[in-house]
Amino acid sequence: MKTKYPSKAILLAAGYGTRIQPLSDDLPKPMMPIWGKPSIAHMINLMKKFGVREILINLHHNAEVILNYFNDNPVKDVQVEFSYEPHILGTGGAIRKASWFIQDADFWVVNTDIVADISAEPFLREFGKKDKPISALWLHPELGPRTVEMKDNRISCFHSKHPGKSNTYTFCGLQLLSPAILRYLPKTAFSSTIEAYSAAMSDGHKISGISPDNTFWFDIGTISQYIDAHRQIIDAWKTQKPGACLFDKRQLDQISSLHRRGVTINGFAAIGSNVAVASDTKITDSVLWDNVTVRKSAQIKNAILARNSRAQGPVFEIAIQCDKCKNNNSLVVALASLGWQPSQTTAIPLGARGSARSFTRLINGNKSAIYIHYSTEREENLHYAEIAQFLLENQIPVPRILFDAPEICVTVMEDLGSSPLEEYAKEAGAGKLEAMYYRILRALNALHTIPVRYAQQAKIHLQSPFSPTLYKWERQLLEDHLLTRRLQMNHRAIRAIMNDLEEVAHKLTGTKGVLLHRDMQSSNIFIQNNHPYFVDFQGLRLGPPAYDVASLLCDPYVMLSTDMQDRLLDYYASRSANRKEILQTFWYAAVQRLAQALGAYGRLSALPGTERFAGYIKPAITMMARALNHISGLHALKALTRAF
Known part of the structure; x- marks a missing residue:
């Protein structure tokens, strides 16, 4: 039948x-x-x-x-x-x-x-x-x-x-x-x-x-599934397994054309019609819809570029025209403040950060800006714009604020490009990198020498100064999120580590307080035209200058050599009015800062979207071991570093 x-x-x-x-x-x-x-x-x-x-x-x-x-x-x-x-x-x-x-x-x-x-x-x-x-x-x-x-x-x-x-x-x-x-x-x-x-x-x-x-x-219901589907289909085509019929062989001509124009493709690239990709661009496992423009040296990875979008710098999820971002009234207000039409502006989310904020690059023709939307769960986010203006007036290199609307939790700032010190360090040779650190240390010293009365006269909202209470909060972060939840250490071992950190805090308490950045790590320093600029300074407060210097020189994101670390420390100390105090407190400040960073990595690595921070735990432990080599005692902390 x-x-x-x-x-x-x-x-x-x-x-x-x-x-x-x-x-x-x-x-x-x-x-x-x-x-x-x-x-x-x-x-x-x-x-x-x-x-x-x-x-x-x-x-x-x-x-x-x-x-x-x-x-x-x-x-x-x-x-x-x-x-x-x-x-x-x-x-x-x-x-x-x-x-x-x-x-x-x-x-x-x-x-x-x-x-x-x-x-x-x-x-x-x-x-x-x-x-x-x-x-x-x-x-x-x-x-x-x-x-x-x-x-x-x-x-x-x-x-x-x-x-x-x-x-x-x-x-x-x-x-x-x-x-x-x-x-x-x-x-x-x-x-x-x-x-x-x-x-x-x-x-x-x-x-x-x-x-x-x-x-x-x-x-194909989510961004990651949609991208994975393309990967699975081309793999099926290569092996002639079920799913091969979903691949269009004409895509191979598109890919070959991009290769000839100096575009690097890793994994796959699915290319729509009327797409313009500049040379020296890297595309990895991404989908470009129709009428997309990709500018020179862009890095497109695991991303979808929607119709008519323009991409520059890193794109790690999507690029989309702003008029397609429905129900985002705060973005509409920000664009109006810039005089930019949503239909002519591309939005590129820049990925999750650990500060209750989202960052989006806005591109309008040859102009660009960074749109920040924040949560008031972190109260200091409300003061970013006023602090930026204060720092600019005192010749500290920070981005200009283009628009600020705390009532809708939005700030728009100057786009400093896509080269944080963390990435710059991967490309620069040792000599070039060290020279850049000297520039950064001069700018940091300029921050530290701003008279505190200037901030008071300008009525700048400073966060609570470093104190025994703040040091305790930092080590509690380590206890809760790394030692207890992630490492599941026993109570006795945790108490011994906490006792060591109390001793560290005691060494730092009583040092002269200056205006501190508070988070002086490489991801918060951008390099533009060979000049450093500081961002994420909303935690401005009084505290020991060694804390900022240790945050920079003992940064797990950039593992400086011990020799370079020593030269840079000596350079900063030589420019400081309190050279002896800087050298005496630096390694204690490094331990304190790294304890805080490890706690933050433990917390962030457990959250969706920021799991990548788990990769910084081992480098932070390595850097802490280096700091502990300069300090006698603190046996529980030293045992912790040896366990890794």
């Missing part, structure tokens, strides 16, 4: 794409390109292979983008119709609304935020059995959340209490249904198919699960 192929399919394309915003505010997920072709176009090709000749696409979010695509790119050999939902209906509601389309025929329902390569045959065989199911769902036994329970191809539960355990699977967003499902759909406007399946199973119907071998499936 000849197999009957269902000829109808409903493609679900109405979702908001909240997990991948703001990109989905530019393009709805079904229209996001997968190796140069919209995800929905790949799904239509799969439906054609399944023998489908009639397709209904439900629409809601950004519907006009999808309609325009099909108007410009009519589908051959398939009749395509649309079902617009003024209010989103969910999968169940979409199917019920499409009853006129389904009539009495078996039909496919497919998500369009997946990429897939699978045969229709396993579904058709299941529907050809005597105990024909009311639906057959594609399930994956390894990927995804695995919340569906199945045994002997029969689904028993969609919300497993033990996800990821034996006999649990992930629904892949592709299913074959009998029109009999229509009578089990709730009559409410919004509904899911799970409600209908539960009712059908209670009525004795079978819901089948299909988990065939030799298939390809990937969810």
Whole structure:
């Protein structure tokens, strides 16, 4: 008997794409390109292979983008119709609304935020059995959340209490249904198919699960998943495994052209149309949509560059036009203050930092600025602009403030480029690096010699000065987040370390207080035109100058050699009015600062988005061991460093 192929399919394309915003505010997920072709176009090709000749696409979010695509790119050999939902209906509601389309025929329902390569045959065989199911769902036994329970191809539960355990699977967003499902759909406007399946199973119907071998499936619901899908597809093409059909070989010509123009590509680069990439650019595992411009020496890594965006410097997640960033009123206000049109300005998030703030580079033509949005959970963030102005007036190299609105927690500052000292140190030779440190130390000494009365007269909001209370807070940070939570040390060992740090704090208490940066590490010093500039100075307070100097010279981000460290310390001390005190307290200040840094690394490494700080724990321990070599006693701290 000849197999009957269902000829109808409903493609679900109405979702908001909240997990991948703001990109989905530019393009709805079904229209996001997968190796140069919209995800929905790949799904239509799969439906054609399944023998489908009639397709209904439900629409809601950004519907006009999808309609325009099909108007410009009519589908051959398939009749395509649309079902617009003024209010989103969910999968169940979409199917019920499409009853006129389904009539009495078996039909496919497919998500369009997946990429897939699978045969229709396993579904058709299941529907050809005597105990024909009311639906057959594609399930994956390894990927995804695995919340569906199945045994002997029969689904028993969609919300497993033990996800990821034996006999649990992930629904892949592709299913074959009998029109009999229509009578089990709730009559409410919004509904899911799970409600209908539960009712059908209670009525004795079978819901089948299909988990065939030799298939390809990937969810593209998040930025990382979308990028991973491209990587998996090109790997499948290279080995000619399932999923290879999703790769467009014309992309190879694009990549070759970029190589010839001096662009370095590591991993993969998926390139849209009308893309301009300057020479000396590095692209790693990234997707560039249509009409993108990438400026010279940019570094694009694990990123998506949305339509019409302009990229410069490092891009590690997305670049997108500001008019596509919906519901961001504070950004609109900041752009208005600069006189920049959102439609002509690109936003490039610069990654999470450990200070309750987000940083975004704004690019408008040949101009750029840094947009900062902060939380008042860190009260000192409110005073960044006033402190910057004070420091500028006292000839300290810091960025100019272009706009400040504490009422909406926004500051816009001068863009100092993409070369923090941490990165500069990787490229510069030893001689060039040491010369730069001398410039930094001169600027730091200038900060330390600003008369405190100047800050008082200007009514600058200083943070609480260094004191036994602050030193205790810093070592408590170490105890809570590194020693207890991360290393799980025993109470006796922790108490011994805390006693050592109390001794360190005692050595620092009573030294003359000067205006301190408080976080003088290499990531807070930017190099522009061979000159250093300080950022992240909102923690300005009174304290021992050795603390700032130790923060700089014992920085785990830049592991200076001991010889260079000694020369730089001697240089700063020689310019100080308190040379003897600097030399006596420096190594104690280094231990105190590194204890605080280790506590911060322990805390940040446990938070989503800042896990990378775990990589700095070992260098910080190494630098602390170096400092302890200059101090007698402190045996518990020395034992801690030896344990690493």
